[in-house]
Amino acid sequence: MSRHSITTHHLRLMLDVVDEARHDASDEFPPPALLRGLGRLVSCDLVEFSEVDLPTRRGLGYQAVQYGGPYPEWDDEVWWLWKHQHPHCADVERSHGHMEVAQLTDYMPTLEFRDTALYTEYMRPFTTMMVVALPTAPGRIRMYSVSRDRDRPFSDRDRLTLQLLRPHIDAVHREAARRRREPVRLTPRELDVLRAVANGGGTEDIAGQFVVAPSTIRKHLENIFRKLDVSSRTAAVARVFPEPETPPT
Numbered sequence: 001m002s003r004h005s006i007t008t009h010h011l012r013l014m015l016d017v018v019d020e021a022r023h024d025a026s027d028e029f030p031p032p033a034l035l036r037g038l039g040r041l042v043s044c045d046l047v048e049f050s051e052v053d054l055p056t057r058r059g060l061g062y063q064a065v066q067y068g069g070p071y072p073e074w075d076d077e078v079w080w081l082w083k084h085q086h087p088h089c090a091d092v093e094r095s096h097g098h099m100e101v102a103q104l105t106d107y108m109p110t111l112e113f114r115d116t117a118l119y120t121e122y123m124r125p126f127t128t129m130m131v132v133a134l135p136t137a138p139g140r141i142r143m144y145s146v147s148r149d150r151d152r153p154f155s156d157r158d159r160l161t162l163q164l165l166r167p168h169i170d171a172v173h174r175e176a177a178r179r180r181r182e183p184v185r186l187t188p189r190e191l192d193v194l195r196a197v198a199n200g201g202g203t204e205d206i207a208g209q210f211v212v213a214p215s216t217i218r219k220h221l222e223n224i225f226r227k228l229d230v231s232s233r234t235a236a237v238a239r240v241f242p243e244p245e246t247p248p249t
Contacts, residue, residue: 006160013041014165021172028063030173035065035144041165042158044146045069046126051142054093055232060140068149071125078122085118092133092141101163103130103154110151125149132162134170137238144169184240186227191240193220198237 006014017037024031030049039047045068051060057080083089087107091099104113110127113119119127128148136142146154146162186194189210196206203221207214225231228239 006157006164010041010157010161014161017041018165018168018172022175024176029061030063030176032063032065034169034172035063038144038146038162038165039065039067041161042130042146042154043148045149046071046147048145048147049143050145051136051140053232053235053238054139054141055234056230058231058235071149075122082116082118082122085116088129088131088133088143088145089141092131092143095133096138096140097133097135097142099133101130101132101159101166103159104128105153127151128153130154130159130162132166132169134166134173137234139232139234140238142173184228186224186240190220190224190227193217194224194236194240197221197233198241 017034017040020037021031021034024033026032035047035049045066047065047067049061049063051062052058053060059076087104088102091102091107104110105128114127123129126147126149128151130146132144134142134144146158148154192210193206196209201209203214203217207217210217221233221236224236228236230236230239
């Protein structure tokens with residue numbers, strides 16, 4: 001048996017993490033038990049969840065469990081400045097979260113990463129990171145990550161653990177999101193307009209579809225944004241229409 005194989009004992013621990021997360025009665029989102037469980041399964045100094053809406057630069061969720069440190073707080077402005085240097089973020093954005101579990105060394109050597117402004121101005125002292133990306137709407141990044149503040153890559157078993165857990169992490173995340181989602185009250189016409197947006201229609205196209213002036217569509221969108229407390233079409237669509245219930249690939 002390979003030293004990277006998943007043992008029966010480890011599989012039981014993985015199942016326990018999923019079960020604890022599903023039964024987490026906390027009001028926090030995502031369930032804190034999920035992050036704590038990932039930290040037990042994969043030795044690390046930091047476990048994080050983050051979700052952002054790229055068009056609006058709006059943080060939609062963040063949670064962290066530290067096992068090392070203490071570490072300085074993240075500076076969001078610096079992250080947005082150097083985000084383009086983060087290979088994980090670029091890959092997650094391109095794939096809409098449909099990607100394999102990956103670590104930083106899949107993209108570049110550690111020494112090269114240490115020379116980036118992303119590391120020196122934002123991610124220091126974390127030189128090792130592995131990311132579990134989850135499917136989400138275009139224009140968003142949703143991911144869980146485990147990081148180490150030392151130059152010790154994650155093992156093949158660590159990667160396999162997270163890869164096997166990925167569909168279960170996604171299912172737990174969606175279940176928790178459904179439990180906390182507040183009902184959205186839009187008028188039938190507002191829903192029709194937003195559905196047309198979700199299908200890729202622009203303002204002029206939607207106006208032609210409903211035989212109204214473009215200014216009428218813009219007014220509907222203003223009302224939709226206000227009711228949903230969002231500032232982009234992408235965020236409004238993601239807020240109202242559930243994402244497809246398909247397992248991550």
